[in-house]
Amino acid sequence: MSTRKLFAKDIILLENVEAVVNNIIEQMREDVLQRFKRNGAVVGISGGIDSSVCFALVARAFGPEKVLGVILPEKDSSPDSEMFAKELAAKFGVRAIKEEITGALSGFGCYERRDEAVKRVFPEYDPSTWKMKIGVRQSGLFSNLPPIFYLTIIDPEGNVKDKILPAREYLQIVAASNFKQRTRMSMLYYHAEALHYAVIGTPNKHEQEQGFFVKYGDGAGDVMPIGNLYKTQVYQLAEYLGVPKGIIERTPTTDTYSAEQTQEEFFYQLPFHLMDRFWYGFENGYPPAEVAAVMDETADRVESLFRNFERKRNTTEYLRMPPIRDYYQG
């Protein structure tokens, strides 16, 4: 007989946050210190909620003196990111250093390759004064069609233009932008190896399962303390751990493109409080009609949404997989 709870909006909330935190800390100590034989942890801190919660967790797990925070800005980063990251480090008494990666990214041709693709779509785009971003339209999530990416450019007067991104330009912009996450991860491993520490991966459950990360970029790391937590639960941990209010109240952004962009408009297409509950219903096999009744939706739309989740999980499997090596079974 099934003991599954009836679907409810608060089904996702952690009942005992302290126990969850203690369990994560204990497991991390065992993995990093005993299993990996590393002496501490390096965390890239962006001033966002996920890396801040990971930072607070490792400060508790290993002690502030065994943790290094690394702030990794580049020329498109919001100045707020560095400000919040410094506030976070000060709050937990952990040393934080700044590694500016614009030079490394220029060396890779990150900006040049990206802007070349943008100009093929909008010849008038001037990267020295205009801003750009890519994103999806929110209406697509309840449709059976996958989302289409749009390119948006904003001139110095604030005039906005957008167009559907053709395949070739989309791929080039994403590939060039991914230098950012991979450069950051290279720098984190430099510091981790120099200190004989482990690198803490900061993705949450949605990023992991929906593939909202860069393979071998922000999707890398040795342990991922919040990799199995919904965003709502990450916020519960943030409150419990005492993450600064400014970080908790900040809208999650990608901080990847020169124009301001929320994670919702770039990828998720739903606010987190809704995404979390729908995803919970989906992954725990609740019937769309039961979820729809609680979430004030129609069963048809929730069914489409679940199909969308399924497709997203399947099509991003490649990102989560380590290299396949069992071709020879000798």
Next chain:
Amino acid sequence: MAIDTATTKEKIRNYIVQSSHADADKIKDESMIFREGFFDSMGFIMLITFLEEEFGIKTVDSDLIEENFESINAISEFIQRKSQN
């Protein structure tokens, strides 16, 4: 000049088979190509690019609905309508 429907469908089918690496026998004119998982987001963008280049049409935001892209039949009718405009 109207495009021959059979030729249009054949070109679309060939493209889908080639780009999705799917078994050709599984892709019928009425197969729901997105619901059945032949294409993801990237596949959709590439499909649009292919249709624009192959049939000389221009896709606008309001065209991006399931009724226009759900199957080879739907895409073919969409191409016919766009070509007549």
